[in-house]
Amino acid sequence: MSETTVVILLGRPGSGKGTQGELLREQLGYAHISTGEILRSAIREHTELGLKAQGFVEAGSLVPDALILSLISERMHQLVGRIPGIIFDGFPRTLPQAVAFQEVILKFGIRQLVVIELRLPHQVASERIQYREASNVGQLRLDDRDEVVVARMAVFERETQPVIDHYERLGVLVSLEGAGSREEVFGRVKLAVGAQDHQCLAKP
Numbered sequence: 001m002s003e004t005t006v007v008i009l010l011g012r013p014g015s016g017k018g019t020q021g022e023l024l025r026e027q028l029g030y031a032h033i034s035t036g037e038i039l040r041s042a043i044r045e046h047t048e049l050g051l052k053a054q055g056f057v058e059a060g061s062l063v064p065d066a067l068i069l070s071l072i073s074e075r076m077h078q079l080v081g082r083i084p085g086i087i088f089d090g091f092p093r094t095l096p097q098a099v100a101f102q103e104v105i106l107k108f109g110i111r112q113l114v115v116i117e118l119r120l121p122h123q124v125a126s127e128r129i130q131y132r133e134a135s136n137v138g139q140l141r142l143d144d145r146d147e148v149v150v151a152r153m154a155v156f157e158r159e160t161q162p163v164i165d166h167y168e169r170l171g172v173l174v175s176l177e178g179a180g181s182r183e184e185v186f187g188r189v190k191l192a193v194g195a196q197d198h199q200c201l202a203k204p
Contacts, residue, residue, distance in 0.1 A: 005030075005085040006110050007193055008092070010164050011118035013152040014125035015178045016185055020118065021089040023186045024193065030085035038071050039063060049074060065097055073104050080108045085193070090160075098163045114193050115167040118178035118185070122153060 007024065009017040025032040042050030043057065049071050056063045072091075079086055092098040105113060120128075126149045167173040174192045178185060 003112075004080045004083065004108075004110065005112035005114060005193065006105060007085055007087045008113075008115045008167075009087065009089050009118065009189075010115065010160065010167075011178060012120055012122070012125040012156050013149075014128035015118040015120040016128075016182065017089045017118060019182050020116075020186060020189050021087045023182065024085070024087050024189065027186075027190075028085060028193070029083060030087050031079050031083055032087045032089065033072065033075060033091075034089060035068055035072065035091050038075050039068070042071055042074075047074075065094075065100060069097070069100050069104060072101075073107070076104065076108055080110070085112075092163055094159045095162045095166055098166055113172055114195075115173050116189060116192055117164050117167075117173055117175045118189075119175055120178035124179060126153065 007021075007030065009021055011017055021032045024030045039050075039053055039057075043054045044050070049067065053063050053067055053071070056067075076086065092101050129149050129152070164173065168175075174195075176185070176188045176192060
């Protein structure tokens with residue numbers, strides 16, 4: 001059995017998943033896995049999986065879940081047992097991904113699993129996204145911003161909320177208040193990660 005902890009951060013767009021993942025990486029020495037980053041890295045390095053993924057990317061198609069899971073498994077093989085923890089920010093995004101990911105966790109004999117939901121009201125999350133996009137891009141048309149925010153929230157409700165419900169039914173979800181400063185939220189996240197009663201998922 002592995003001593004590496006797996007942390008899954010879930011929540012609405014704008015709930016602070018990326019920020020909290022980076023704080024865990026910086027302060028606890030965890031690896032922060034981004035599915036986009038490992039996909040780009042595999043393509044850049046011309047690995048066998050990367051070459052398969054490149055075909056989908058160049059065709060403008062979504063990379064299949066099975067291939068994404070294979071890339072994640074490949075990266076985990078490099079990390080499990082060598083570092084204290086691995087953070088997945090916003091993954092799994094869909095219920096089929098969550099079920100398949102259980103198999104990956106079991107394959108590595110993960111003993112500590114922490115699934116954290118960062119709760120944030122729809123309006124507050126939308127305001128955070130709008131502020132972030134305005135800060136990064138400058139002057140944006142208000143209707144464009146609103147359209148993007150509405151679309152992202154709809155995807156969350158349709159695809160990712162069922163993932164949160166799934167982990168809650170399994171009894172492995174820790175639901176935390178996502179409002180407050182990043183330091184205040186990190187205090188809650190750090191306590192959740194440090195708890196000793198986390199469970200490993202059962203075989204789906």
